Amino acid sequence: MIREFKREDLARVCEIEIESFPYPYPCQLFLLFYNLFPQLFLVVECGGMVVGYSVGTIERGEKGHLISIAIDRAHRGKGLGKALVKEFEARVRSLGVSRVVLEVSVKNEVALSLYKKLNYKVVSVLPSYYPNGEDAYLMLKELSQG
Numbered sequence: 187m188i189r190e191f192k193r194e195d196l197a198r199v200c201e202i203e204i205e206s207f208p209y210p211y212p213c214q215l216f217l218l219f220y221n222l223f224p225q226l227f228l229v230v231e232c233g234g235m236v237v238g239y240s241v242g243t244i245e246r247g248e249k250g251h252l253i254s255i256a257i258d259r260a261h262r263g264k265g266l267g268k269a270l271v272k273e274f275e276a277r278v279r280s281l282g283v284s285r286v287v288l289e290v291s292v293k294n295e296v297a298l299s300l301y302k303k304l305n306y307k308v309v310s311v312l313p314s315y316y317p318n319g320e321d322a323y324l325m326l327k328e329l330s331q332g
């Protein structure tokens with residue numbers, strides 16, 4: 187169900203991105219991430235259709251960065267987001283890296299709930315992180331802590 191992204195998935199990933207975020211990443215940026223860390227760009231399929239993705243990087247060889255994650259509206263609340271984050275963490279770990287960081291809007295209660303359940307801790311507030319002036323939390327997980 188979870189597999190690595192392929193170039194043919196790009197249009198579908200961008201569709202999900204656009205429906206999920208008020209300020210979506212440009213489609214071409216996904217190819218950049220894919221070229222950098224193909225093994226950290228994951229999609230989740232349901233009935234042969236891509237219904238979600240997560241994309242990330244390793245920074246300075248020392249921390250994983252979950253750049254973005256989104257699930258098609260019709261498929262939310264089924265555990266797919268959690269499964270993607272866990273697979274991302276497993277892949278980061280297999281690359282010898284023991285921590286993951288991410289940014290999340292202070293108003294994104296669903297995502298915050300997901301990350302807290304998975305043991306991510308708020309490290310700091312990033313003021314006006316988003317184009318609309320909204321703040322973000324910088325969150326960190328030490329992978330040794332489950």
Ligand SMILES: CC(C)(COP(=O)(O)OP(=O)(O)OC[C@H]1O[C@@H](n2cnc3c(N)ncnc32)[C@H](O)[C@@H]1OP(=O)(O)O)[C@@H](O)C(=O)NCCC(=O)NCCS
Nearest residue numbers: 206255256257262263264265266267268290296297299300
């Ligand atoms: C955030 C997102 C990826 C979660 O994916 P999902 O597949 O819907 O989440 P899951 O079904 O795996 O649920 C994981 C946890 O999220 C939380 N959650 C999920 N749906 C929720 C809801 N409607 N209300 C409150 N919390 C919710 C719960 O803590 C849940 O854990 P539980 O199942 O043990 O209760 C998804 O909602 C999404 O794509 N949102 C839009 C894009 C986005 O905000 N991305 C995150 C950017 S930082």
